[in-house]
Amino acid sequence: MGLLYNPIINWLIALVLLFYGPVLIIVLIYKVLGFTGYMSLFRYVGGNSFIYRLDPRTKILLAIILTIVAAMTIWWVSAIFLAGVLFLYAFLKDPAAKMRVAGPLILSTFIGTAWSESLFAPFNYLYSIFGHHVTFIYLLPSVLSSLGVTQGNSSASVLLVGKAASPVGLTWEGLIYGLQISFRATASIASGLLLIFSASPSDILRSLEKSKLPIELGFTLLLAASSIPKVLESSMIVINALKARGVDVVPRGSRNPIVLLRRLGSSFKVVVLSLTAIIILTLKNAREIAIAADLRGFRANRQRTYYHELRLTRMDVLTIVILLLIFALGIYLSGLPGMGAVPYNP
Known part of the structure; x- marks a missing residue:
């Protein structure tokens, strides 16, 4: 532990965490997808399943409603949405190829959100929602608190160190919170990609004009x-x-x-x-x-x-009715104790 908290090594680790985190996400997407993967993301390939027969306006409404309800309710509702949208990927043409494109984008969202929240989530907020207990994973130079890095009030627990006075650094609860709220963004990303994968650009343009x-x-x-x-x-x-x-x-x-x-x-x-x-x-x-x-x-x-x-078909009408029911249920759940969105919005 003494080696990790050597001033020079401590500052090097701090700089890597602060500046290399976003770059790591970009490198991850590029290494997995490459140029070909990025190009396939915006190229439409038709299919015969019911997903392709749905009107693009229905799929746009799907993305909008899932995004709104995910923003209003607790995180595990968004996790259910994400699982449901990924299930719909099975009805796309060559679903394995589609998941190879969507998977890194979703994974990078989880990594980026968890990384940022573990560093910058307010201590008082974490202290209140995690049962008045916050554990620091690693301490950074205290001067970084001026940049918004999480700083504990009075004393707090630090892994392998014990108690520390007003620590500054990464928090375990911030990491967990980042993983939770990332489900909201990933549900929106997955539903948006479903539209791109299952509707031609000309159909999307016509649907936007009709809207x-x-x-x-x-x-x-x-x-x-x-x-x-x-x-x-x-x-x-x-x-x-x-x-x-x-x-x-x-x-x-x-x-x-x-x-x-x-x-x-x-x-x-x-x-x-x-x-x-x-x-x-x-x-x-x-x-x-x-x-x-x-x-x-x-x-x-x-x-x-x-x-x-x-033209809207019976399947579109049935899907829209289901989406409106999900929207109404989301509004109802958001008003229940412990089911609404948390007040802190990073």
Whole structure:
């Protein structure tokens, strides 16, 4: 324990926890998904199950109601929602591939929320909801309390150390609380991905227009989502072109600090040049989309017609009724003692 709380090592651990936490989440998603996984996230593949036959407006309503009810009620209600939505993934085409994409996003939400709450959840709040007992996992330099890191009042328990006066650091209860509230975000993420996986972009655009959303706003949202695969594809083209020319995209390590700094500088130049090329390719693609929209008379007439019209079926009506019952039940549960949302909203 003396080694861990050596001032130099203690500060290094603190800096890693504060600054490397968000980076760890991004690296986790990239390592598991990669460019191909990100691109498949926004590419629609049709299917024949009832999920695909539901109107996109019904699935949008599903995401909205689950998000609202999850925000109003206790955490385990959101856990039930998450399990139910993940069960619906079994009716998608190639559900294993869909879970390989959704799984890292959901897992990163759990990790990010638990990490942030274990560091920054207010001590008084944790003290009140966890039975007047808060245990610190690891102590950080006390000066970090000015950045919002959890600081105990008077004395508190510290693992392997015992009691400490006004400790600052990671708390076990904050970690548990972060895992609990992350179910709310993951239920919303899973239901949103269900919409993307089971509805084509054109159907989503039509459903937004039928929901009285301005066509320009709906088109902008849809274009932003559909442009992500294009940007990733451009990134792959640029990176592969650099590798084919023998450019070290990732700098190799070296024991000589001068050589290492030179390699890092070269990599920085490569990154800047790559971003320039990616931006140019993205602007070219945007220009092509604008020309295609003009050729199709976009915004020429406010009352647009479509070859395939969206209509609510009996299955949609039944699903909407069930969703409204869930919404009403969520409002009722939120008013019961101990069933409502906690007052602290990180």
